[in-house]
Amino acid sequence: MIEKQIFRDAMSCLGAAVNIVTTDGPAGRAGFTASAVCSVTDDPPTLLVCLNRSASVWPIFNRNEALCVNTLAAGHEALSNLFGGKTAMTERFSAARWRNGATGCPQLEGAIVSFDCRISQVVSVGTHDILFCELVALERNDESHGLVWFDRGYHQLMRPAC
Numbered sequence: 001m002i003e004k005q006i007f008r009d010a011m012s013c014l015g016a017a018v019n020i021v022t023t024d025g026p027a028g029r030a031g032f033t034a035s036a037v038c039s040v041t042d043d044p045p046t047l048l049v050c051l052n053r054s055a056s057v058w059p060i061f062n063r064n065e066a067l068c069v070n071t072l073a074a075g076h077e078a079l080s081n082l083f084g085g086k087t088a089m090t091e092r093f094s095a096a097r098w099r100n101g102a103t104g105c106p107q108l109e110g111a112i113v114s115f116d117c118r119i120s121q122v123v124s125v126g127t128h129d130i131l132f133c134e135l136v137a138l139e140r141n142d143e144s145h146g147l148v149w150f151d152r153g154y155h156q157l158m159r160p161a162c
């Protein structure tokens with residue numbers, strides 16, 4: 001069996017977009033930073049998000065049946081740290097501007113793209129739940145530069161034309 005630390009060190013070699021995943025609904029509002037997000041199928045358009053069941057936000061996502069994946073732009077590093085740390089939910093949300101999407105989940109103003117989704121299926125694997133998320137609506141912002149989590153740090157990605 002490969003040790004956990006060896007696995008994490010190897011996974012740190014995979015660059016990934018950084019996202020703030022939000023929810024709102026009967027259990028209230030919550031959000032956390034996630035790099036474990038990817039496309040599953042385009043028919044129906046579906047993403048997946050991996051959420052640690054020990055996270056404080058887990059019961060809230062588990063009860064609400066919707067979420068929004070807000071992909072962060074260059075300049076969002078501090079916001080990402082806030083949603084990735086042990087900070088109070090009011091402090092996390094007061095650090096940025098939000099609007100409500102079609103599902104009622106908070107959409108981050110200035111996100112590169114926001115995927116507003118209904119959670120269609122949940123599969124538990126080890127410590128995490130895989131949330132399969134069917135797209136309801138999306139909002140794009142084609143002007144901002146990108147942000148990637150690679151080698152345990154943030155890296156800005158510039159658009160070619162800028």
Ligand SMILES: NC(=O)c1ccc[n+]([C@@H]2O[C@H](COP(=O)([O-])OP(=O)(O)OC[C@H]3O[C@@H](n4cnc5c(N)ncnc54)[C@H](O)[C@@H]3O)[C@@H](O)[C@H]2O)c1
Nearest residue numbers: 007008009011012034035036050051052084127128152153
């Ligand atoms: N998938 C995740 O749950 C995940 C992903 C990235 C970061 N994080 C958390 O953010 C913090 C900082 O992470 P880091 O990248 O600086 O260093 P790290 O050594 O904790 O993680 C390195 C890489 O391993 C993977 N990873 C980390 N924790 C994991 C987990 N519990 N389950 C599955 N994969 C995991 C991720 O790809 C991560 O980028 C840590 O607390 C980490 O647990 C969690």
Ligand SMILES: Cc1cc2c(cc1C)N(C[C@H](O)[C@H](O)[C@H](O)COP(=O)(O)O)c1[nH]c(=O)[nH]c(=O)c1N2
Nearest residue numbers: 032033034035036050051052055056083084085086
């Ligand atoms: C860059 C980066 C990327 C991720 C994370 C952190 C950071 C900094 N975290 C951890 C997650 O954001 C963190 O556990 C919670 O925000 C902490 O919440 P509580 O303090 O338990 O509310 C995280 N957690 C998770 O379950 N899935 C993920 O994909 C990621 N990815």
